[in-house]
Amino acid sequence: MKTNAELKAEAKALLQNRWKESILMCLIPTLLTILTVIATFIIIGALLYFFFIFFQDYMHSLESSSYVSTDNGGSSGSNAGGLISGLIAAFFTAGISWTFLDVYRGRIATIRPFKDLVRGFRSPYALGIVVIYLLSVLFTFLWSLLLIIPGIIKSYAYSQANYIFYETYENTGEVPRYLDTITASRQIMDGHKGQLFLLDLSFIGWHFLCWLTLGIGYIWLNPYIYATKSIFYANLPKE
DSSP states (O other), X not given: OOOHHHHHHHHHHHHTTTHHHHHHHTHHHHXXXXXXXXXXXXXXXXXXXXXXXXXXXXXXXXXXXXXXXXXXXXXXXXXXXXXXXXXXHHXXXXXXXXXXXXXXXXXXXXXXXHHHHTGGGSTTHHHXXXXXXXXXXXXXXXXXXXXXXXXXXXXXXXXXXXXXXXXXXXXXXSOOOHHHHHHHHHHHTTTTHHHHHHHHHTTHHHHHHHHHTTTTTHHHXXXXXXXXXXXXXXXXXXX
């Protein structure tokens, strides 16, 4: 298995002369990321503002004040929204990742930005992405009931399932069993989860810079990350 530095170097080489197409292919997920960053700053600013108002009122009066409490019933709606947004992201991520994988393997030479972006929405991939996503979320949640750490570990173990589903269908023409792809991902990630975790950590500095630019930096960072992770999968020992 190649080192993370070697994987990132190969990702840069893959993106060379393909930056324009790669950026366009990642445009929708990147815009969603930018909106998330901006929304986060707005929420943080609002919380700081309301905290300041609360603190100011508290200093002027020690009498109890009536504040509108947050309705906990909204948490279920928030969780459902997170599940749906995660599923939509999974469709886009699959199309982008599979395209970079095909470029790396030499199956294609040209990226078709918008056509490749929606590859995951086609049959039989769409159903596979949905089922694998839901199963992965379910299994990760169940492991998280023990502790947070086991849940994180299992999320890394299941992270290659979409690649396996795609390559199995492309190579055999047969739709693999969904549980089999998750099991296969867990098996090939045995001994490599730590490397993928460190690979994610290696991008922290770039994420910080992107946040300083209100997410604009993700225009370049997202293709770099997707390409690197596709190359990570391609170099995983499959036996």
